[in-house]
Amino acid sequence: MTERSVPPQPHLLVDARPLNGARNGITRFVEQLVAAWPHAPAFRTTLVSNKPIRSNASLPDGIDCLHDTHPLSRLPGTLWMTLRVPALARQLGATHFLGTQHVLPLWRTGKLEQGVVVHDLVFELFPHTMARTNRLLTGFFAPRSIRRADHQFCVSRTTRDDMAAQLGVPLDRAKVCYPGRTPDLNSAATKRPSRDPATLSLLVVGSMEPRKNVPRFLQAFLIAAERDPRLTLDLVSGDAWGDVLGDAVWTAIRQHPRIRIHQRISDQALRALYSAADYLVFPSLYEGFGLPILEAVGHCAVIANDIPIFRELAAVIDGIHLTDLQAAPAEIAAGLARLLATADRSVVADDHGRFSWQVAASRMLTAMGLMNGPSQTWSPRR
DSSP states (O other): OOOOOOOOOOEEEEEOTTOBSOOSHHHHHHHHHHHTOOSSOSSEEEEEESSOOBOSSOOOTTOEEEEOOSGGGGSOHHHHHHHHHHHHHHHHTOOEEEESSSOOOSSOOTTOEEEEEEOOOHHHHOGGGSOHHHHHHHHHHHHHHHHHOSEEEESSHHHHHHHHHHHOOOGGGEEEOOOOOOHHHHOTTSOOOOOOTTOEEEEEEOOOSGGGOHHHHHHHHHHHHHHOTTEEEEEEOOSOOTTTSOHHHHHHHHHOTTEEEEOSOOHHHHHHHHHHOSEEEEOOSOOSOOHHHHHHTTTOEEEEESSHHHHHHHTTSBTEEEEOOSSOHHHHHHHHHHHHHHOOTTOOOBOTTOOOHHHHHHHHHHHTTSOOOOOOOOOOOO
């Protein structure tokens, strides 16, 4: 009697280049997604990168990390990934691959099943906001990778619709996998201080790249602060901004007595800023999702630019106020004054538990055939 052969254990490779110690949106997305991996899964997971892998979140036991030191690792990350991962997949006996930054290996090794996370369509809609090398590499590889992926995982319905419109991927091929709330930032450990009627505290978290629209809002804040002595602003960004705003505006911001600038702060310090703020201000011209809105849940209300993704989130998260933040600075200042005069700052953002990293991980892994489980969804309030 012939023994029945046992199929090999599935082995998932994950592009872990975002886990480099940075504190940006994609880093948070990848580390929290992997931290939500199921316990004792029936498959192996190996995180691969051409740089040392550093996560600010605790990764589950049993996940392997591979820092590749092959000569190709000296190439820009996207080139390394597209050229080197096929050989790594073959050497490791991988059966699945998850691309976390829009890009897949240049060719498929055997029957390697491939999924790709689509965070946004910046490379199609706002390519001028990207660094030149990144713009060229992502602009070439990302559309091709997304079109030929076995699974497309979009972080929002807005991103899914943009993907369909820009790349022609049918809507029914893509799964929407919303991010979850970051435990360290949404912890109740930091209590919200009592509100001081003499101050009105705003918080901006974001880089100075053009699509984030932060420089325009800062100019508007300078105008608004002249008219309203209650206004204060905490500005959190890790970028060097000296030549973005112009010397005169930058000097005015740096020397303003009611503006505090924070760089490279810890999650604990950031959580304290969310708790102390009356409003997180999110002025972006375009986002695929906007994780700071979830980070604000339970801490403060949100003032966001009136664009599709924030309308999508405002339909399911209480405490989001939409307004035009892409007009001239003087018009933004006037609109901000009207909104602050009527909004109830005691009502903080509340997602009612709709967003979960465990659900996001489950949807991706179930779609790729690596686990069985319910794929929970939420719908806008009626």
